[in-house]
Amino acid sequence: MKRLVFALAALLLAASSFAQVTVKDAWIRATVPQQKTTGIFMQLKSAKDMKLVAARTPVARVVEIHQMMMHDDMMHMHAVDSLALPAGREVALQPGGFHLMLLELKEQVHAGTKVPVTLVLEGPDGRQETLDLQATARVLNSAHH
Ligand SMILES: [Cu+2]
Incomplete structure (x- = not known):
């Protein structure tokens, strides 16, 4: 019985640490037929x-974490190993900055559809947890963004 209680406590701890990362306004850029890449954007905040x-x-x-920046008056993007989420600070994944880069798309992403996304997050102790969310497909530069 004691062991069961400990197991439950561990489960509750794991569940509460999930809730310490909040996701706001997750969206994916809608694609046209034959397009093989797109991006996912959101606001992330970790406690x-x-x-x-x-x-x-x-x-x-394939999904990569990308950073986009100006270099010699040109926009460049490259993959990074990770994106830091400092405690209490909102980190934006947005066009022109960090984003999740989707490569080898399997299907067209139509505006208005919801796409499931799983984030893999790692704490300072190296422990990983996953966070599931839905990104709504939007056309870039659409009036409501
Ligand atoms: Cu990219």
């Missing part, structure tokens, strides 16, 4: 120091 180390979605074979 404790965490980092985003990976992500996956059923609509793409």
Whole structure:
């Protein structure tokens, strides 16, 4: 019985640490037929120091964490290993900055549809947890953004 109580406590702790990362306004850029790449954007806020180390979605074979920046008057983007989520600070994944890059899309992403996304987050102790969310497909530069 004692062991069961400990197991339950561990489960509750795991569940509450999930809730310490909040996601706001997750969206995915809608695509046209034959398009093989797109991006996912959102606001992330973690109550404790965490980092985003990976992500996956059923609509793409490959998901990378990308950073976009100006270099020699040109926009460049490159993959990064992780994105730091400092405690209490809102981190934006947005066009022109960090984003989740979807490569080898399996299907067209139509505006208005919801796409499941799983984030893999890692704490300072190296322990990983996952966070499931839904990203709504929008056309970039649409009036309501
Ligand atoms: Cu990219």
